[in-house]
Amino acid sequence: MRFSNSKIKWVSLCFCLLLSLRIIQGYKESETARTLKLEQGNAAHEVHCSRERSRAAQKIIEEYLMPFVEKERYQMSSRCRLHSDNDLYRDQEQHKIRVDVNEWKCGYCRKRFYEEKYLDQHFDNRHYDLLNVSHSRCLADVCGALHCDLVMDSTPRKTKCNPAAASRNQHLCESLADSCFPVNEGPSASRLHEFFLRQFCDAHTCKGGQKPFSRGHRKTRNVFYLIVSILTMMLLLLFYIFIYMHQRGMKGGTVQLKRISKSVQKKKPS
Numbered sequence: 001m002r003f004s005n006s007k008i009k010w011v012s013l014c015f016c017l018l019l020s021l022r023i024i025q026g027y028k029e030s031e032t033a034r035t036l037k038l039e040q041g042n043a044a045h046e047v048h049c050s051r052e053r054s055r056a057a058q059k060i061i062e063e064y065l066m067p068f069v070e071k072e073r074y075q076m077s078s079r080c081r082l083h084s085d086n087d088l089y090r091d092q093e094q095h096k097i098r099v100d101v102n103e104w105k106c107g108y109c110r111k112r113f114y115e116e117k118y119l120d121q122h123f124d125n126r127h128y129d130l131l132n133v134s135h136s137r138c139l140a141d142v143c144g145a146l147h148c149d150l151v152m153d154s155t156p157r158k159t160k161c162n163p164a165a166a167s168r169n170q171h172l173c174e175s176l177a178d179s180c181f182p183v184n185e186g187p188s189a190s191r192l193h194e195f196f197l198r199q200f201c202d203a204h205t206c207k208g209g210q211k212p213f214s215r216g217h218r219k220t221r222n223v224f225y226l227i228v229s230i231l232t233m234m235l236l237l238l239f240y241i242f243i244y245m246h247q248r249g250m251k252g253g254t255v256q257l258k259r260i261s262k263s264v265q266k267k268k269p270s
């Protein structure tokens with residue numbers, strides 16, 4: 001196989017670009033690590049509420065509960081533990097700005113970070129005073145009822161069902177249904193109470209057969225995925241058509257070349 005000069009130039013240019021990107025990335029990482037070390041020196045506080053699990057609970061509420069609450073035009077009371085006021089991290093989470101795939105910005109002080117986890121650590125260390133501690137509620141505490149493990153990738157799934165834990169989660173789940181959607185508050189609350197039991201509580205059993213989120217979730221994401229998949233399929237199709245046309249052109253060229261060489265051979269002996 002022979003490489004032309006321009007091809008070699010292109011490959012070396014790409015290599016140089018990749019190398020310089022890697023160097024910049026390494027610099028950014030070391031800078032972030034240094035910042036964190038400095039900040040950790042100042043940190044002398046501790047919050048006993050998991051940010052990751054709170055985020056998972058918030059995600060479940062947003063996707064699997066709120067679309068139905070909005071449909072019923074129901075206003076959840078702040079007494080309900082699922083109300084956004086009871087999320088310790090809500091304000092901080094709302095101050096996360098995703099600039100790029102590998103760039104996160106703090107909405108309070110505009111500092112930039114390479115990964116979300118560094119921004120989380122920055123929030124913990126620098127903006128501790130902005131945590132919504134007034135209600136002293138931790139959204140992660142309702143994770144058992146909301147099946148947070150299902151949306152958290154890092155959590156290893158337990159294969160064996162624990163009947164005591166299942167019953168505890170079911171109890172918590174039912175108490176959430178009672179406090180967030182009291183049946184004596186009218187038909188909307190009643191319908192949502194019933195919905196909540198089916199959507200979240202029925203699956204807390206070791207008997208199997210019941211799956212959480214059986215009533216579905218927010219549809220907008222599906223539409224987005226559908227558009228992306230259609231675009232990908234179209235691009236793939238165009239790519240294959242291009243390859244096919246290209247190969248056909250090459251074959252046509254070789255056939256013509258063969259014909260020419262044959263005719264030359266035939267002419268030669270004379």
Ligand SMILES: [Zn+2]
Pocket residue numbers: 106107108109110111122126127
């Ligand atoms: Zn900040």
